[in-house]
Amino acid sequence: MKLAEIFALDICAYAVMSNHYHVVLHINAAQAEAWTLREVVDRWHQLCKGSPLSQRFARNETLNAAELAQLEEVAAEWRARLMDISWFMRMLNESIARQANREDGCTGHFWESRFKSQALLDERALAACMAYVDLNPIRAKMADTPETSDHTSIQRRISAAQNDKQPQQLFPFAGNPREPMPVGLPFQLQDYLELVDWSGRCLREDKRGAIDEQLPPIIERLQIDPRHWLYLNRNFESRFKSLVGAAHSMRSVCKQLGKRWTQGIRDCERYLSPPTIS
Numbered sequence: 001m002k003l004a005e006i007f008a009l010d011i012c013a014y015a016v017m018s019n020h021y022h023v024v025l026h027i028n029a030a031q032a033e034a035w036t037l038r039e040v041v042d043r044w045h046q047l048c049k050g051s052p053l054s055q056r057f058a059r060n061e062t063l064n065a066a067e068l069a070q071l072e073e074v075a076a077e078w079r080a081r082l083m084d085i086s087w088f089m090r091m092l093n094e095s096i097a098r099q100a101n102r103e104d105g106c107t108g109h110f111w112e113s114r115f116k117s118q119a120l121l122d123e124r125a126l127a128a129c130m131a132y133v134d135l136n137p138i139r140a141k142m143a144d145t146p147e148t149s150d151h152t153s154i155q156r157r158i159s160a161a162q163n164d165k166q167p168q169q170l171f172p173f174a175g176n177p178r179e180p181m182p183v184g185l186p187f188q189l190q191d192y193l194e195l196v197d198w199s200g201r202c203l204r205e206d207k208r209g210a211i212d213e214q215l216p217p218i219i220e221r222l223q224i225d226p227r228h229w230l231y232l233n234r235n236f237e238s239r240f241k242s243l244v245g246a247a248h249s250m251r252s253v254c255k256q257l258g259k260r261w262t263q264g265i266r267d268c269e270r271y272l273s274p275p276t277i278s
Helices: 002-006 029-034 037-045 052-058 065-081 085-104 123-134 153-161 189-203 217-221 226-239 247-257 265-271
Strands: 009-016 021-027
Touching: 002 009, 002 085, 009 123, 009 153, 021 085, 021 123, 037 052, 037 065, 052 065, 123 153, 123 189, 123 226, 153 189, 189 217, 189 226, 226 265, 247 265
Parallel strands: none
Antiparallel strands: 009 021
């Protein structure tokens, strides 16, 4: 949480498991672009030593025009890193590895590999991925309900919702899309909580294959088949690769990136694209 506050990144969902973790992030580019030079330097110094020039600047020593121009050039790179998920994961994984190695009294690699990431292109992909992450402990049979799922964003959100609040450390729910749209997740908080609760119940072993007739309204708004939704809750990570969203969203991004095709587009078309009207 503290690391994300240094970066221009908002935490949408997370789940910390025994041997891995998941996190859904929102890149707040507007926030990073609005930072002053002082804010960029102060934030970077919370992560690294910086440079002799940035240290002098932080001590309020006077820099001449050439030195200031040089610092601004370096700070532009730092600003870009502070809204870069790869840099965030690098810092997060490094800090976890150092702590674990200290506890175990050893050195060397802690993580088996770097990290895997997926770009979520639309509301359906976002909702599916967040629910997949929040339901990790239930799928792993470590918890029976979302509110008893320790070390998850859903547990934190439910606890705050009981006091009619949203946790300050998490990206807030801003309600369904509208104009003007406030900054936040494009769902109603209550709708999402009901969705995760319903999904968690259906994922239980004694409820396999059972679909409650009382579907959460958000399922209908997102136009997702409930059976497809439960499949996504079990297989989101394994079925999708770098880009996730409705097929038309993926084709649009592929065109922007100059790619002719992307892996997983057929699954996106089947599970995340709205039904066609004939």
